[in-house]
Amino acid sequence: AAIEGGTEGWWALGVAVAAFAAFLAVEARRRDPVVPLGLFRDTTVAVTVAAGAANSVAFYGTVFVFALFFQQVLGLSALGAGLMFLPMTGLLAGVNVLSAKVAARYGARLPIVVGQVVGVAGLLGLLAVDAGTPLPVQALLLVPLALGAGFSLPPLIAAMMEAVPAERAGTAAGLLNAVRQTAGALAIAVFGSLAGRSVESALGTSLLISAGFLGLTALASLRLPRRRA
Template sequence: GAAAVVMPASLALVRQAYEDARARARAIALWTVGGSVAMAAGPVLGGLLTDVAGWRSVFLLNLPVGAVVLGLLVRVERSPRRPAALDAAGQLTAVLALAGLAFAVIEGGHLGWTAAPVLAAGALAVASGWAFYAAEARQARPMVPLGMLTDRRVAVPLAVGFAVNAAFYGGIFLLGLYYQQLRGMSGTEAGLMFVPMSAVVTASNLVSPRLAERIGRRQVIVVGQLVFAGAMAAMLPLAAHTPVWLVLVLLLPLSTGGALAVPAVTALLMDAVPAERAGTASGLLNALRQTGGALAVALFGSLLAGGDGGFSLPGMRIGLLAVAVVVLATAAVTRFLLPRD
């Protein structure tokens, strides 16, 4: 919950602080680097803490980080206030829709897709989604102005953000279980396998805005997605005897593709909205990215469950293929629907 508040607010502050589009793109790349470094460090620290002190200790990581951030915020200038009434109906229906969808996807693999609780959760998601649309259409100052979603400069980056996160976190989830359940690694060892990605992700995040200045952000997003999809397709032959060094090599283009696309997607979205809507756009992007990641993990978890409760290698391959197809589809959407910049 706290992260859901902090991430959009921090990106909105970046949008307000930089009026020049080029400077803003580079600032957004640095903002993305922070998340990338945390993403790379998370599996290592989480695996180490789980092995040493149990999984509950993982939740203590945020305490010192939060204390440092609060101390730094004292020096940040207060942002402009824009008082607005709380859109309670919009927030409630959005939460119900996402909760119903998440429950249906998570439990569908365990209870069966035709089980009564799963069908009920799916129906709740559909009904709440429709109620959300109706509530926002009636609101004078809605939480999510529907007009934003009809603008391709907004809708396409949101769709790409959802798909890239679903693909990335789904892929990391698949490979994490591959390392532990098929290769017999500990949590710490599996986390260390992702360390080489951190340098590649950081470098690619920083290269992204400079590359966009040369070929355009739309092209950067498309190239990143094609590299990402190619890396996933190359992983389809993975087996229990595949050399670990080869798996590590294949992770490098995967991390490069995603890390090139995300800063360009974020910068495009921030350029498409006025400063007063930056928080709303940032919140939408982060909500969809996290939803994509959560749904991918839940869906792939059901694919990986073997009939005897063990790891399913065919299930992993289906998941990798699904990731590649989704990313290729969003690359096509980006190429043909996003205006040239």
């Protein structure tokens, strides 16, 4: 619906929004809902779900648009475009370990907020990229986005799991994963639709959208407790 909306009309997207609203209405009335909407009364749950969605939009949406940029604008092969992402992905495992240690000492809020702020800075830094930017510089400018995502995501998941009753842990984990995957897919669809007109224009627009979304959830994450009681 989002990808073809510009050429086929937006009726499918409208149907999807209406169906989602109907789903929420039904879930709110059921005694045993698939998605217990009451979970969102907890600030930690609401903030971590939103932050998880923002991270997916920023990371997957940006990687997708840059993959198009590398191939369609710079003329790199698919292999060459993939190698451009090697520096950013190679650091994720180490950052995850560091994030867990920071969260264990200072609580989840610090790495969640810092990770998102780093991600926003990385997205804004990428606005400087154009066809004349040297390839090594472009690859290095992608690194802060990965650092931010890798630093914030593990404590984000842990904070949500701690915020829900034990019997709801599986539901909460499934909800967070579903929201993250849906957000990433929507980002790819919307940014891909923009790229259908101009990849270079879509690059800047997608970076600003991602930075705005991630910046808002970084601010919201300040409401998280320093440590869960």
